[in-house]
Amino acid sequence: MTEATLAPDLNLNAINALDLDDFIAEFGSIFEHSPWVAEGAWAARPFASIDVLHGAMIGVVRSAPRATQIAFLCGHPELAGKEAEAGTMTTESVGEQASAGLNALSKGEIGELRELNARYLDRHGFPFIVAVRRYSKREIFEQLGERIERDSDTELNEALSQIGTITRLRVQAKVSA
Template sequence: MTTQDTSRLTLTDVNAMTREEFVAALGGIFEHAAWVAEEAHARLPLADAEALHAAMTDVVRAAPAERVLAFLNGHPELAGSEARAGTMTDDSTGEQKSAGLDSLSAAEVEEMTTLNRAYREAHGFPFILAVRGRDKETVLEELRTRTARPTPAEREEALTQITHITHQRLTRLVK
């Protein structure tokens, strides 16, 4: 007898959800932005999980610039104050832990704090990186490199990284 992963939703389940059920199930895919799920629900039914992710990503991409900036600012800094206070979402906590950001040395915490501050001052939103599959050295190098880039390029890169993050999250939730 085989066991099934009953914690994952099927696309049939998702397509049959009311708006409230959809938001309850998928509202956390995009960090602190249940509005993405609220708006994406109108695009149901969808053919597959990739189409579901594309619909949700399209909602973000179509949002006004002010809403996108607020959305970006809803993301926690890597190894930042939310991580130290234990107030991040479970997804963010697991993602940062997977890259070793929960076990930085005192010197690495200081460098991360300084770099996070410089990045936010330069761009007006936190540094966003899909950290699963990366280590802390790679994360620090990305932060050092990307701080000096032009803000429009960084805004686009942040949205691209969010696409990677949310794809990983959705893949774990919907089969």
């Protein structure tokens, strides 16, 4: 790995100089368990800005076939779900869920969230995804209840939009302007 990849905050010049393997090493975890997103975005270099970098990455996801998008969504953890209990979520997801208080739910809240998550998954075929850093715990519960009732095409688009918000924050945290 090059010296540039060891910096905690990468700048655009360093990013644009990364070879494919180093680029995947740096950005492969931005999209939950999906290094193929970084791999697909690498060819869009040079990136003129953080927005262009993120846009290339989200473009890879948006242009993927629907079945790939659904499989991608299914790779995301449920809110306060089995991955949280087992300690198998990514570091990013742990911090994001904790920021909304989802790591400190009451027994009643855990039960309600599990029931809502199960209904959502049964209806849409992928887990509920929300940019938790943007909402309070109560707002997250309200959104989940409301979004269960949407049609699955609308909800697929919303889930991808939420991932866009989540990953934009992740890229921003990683890249210095």
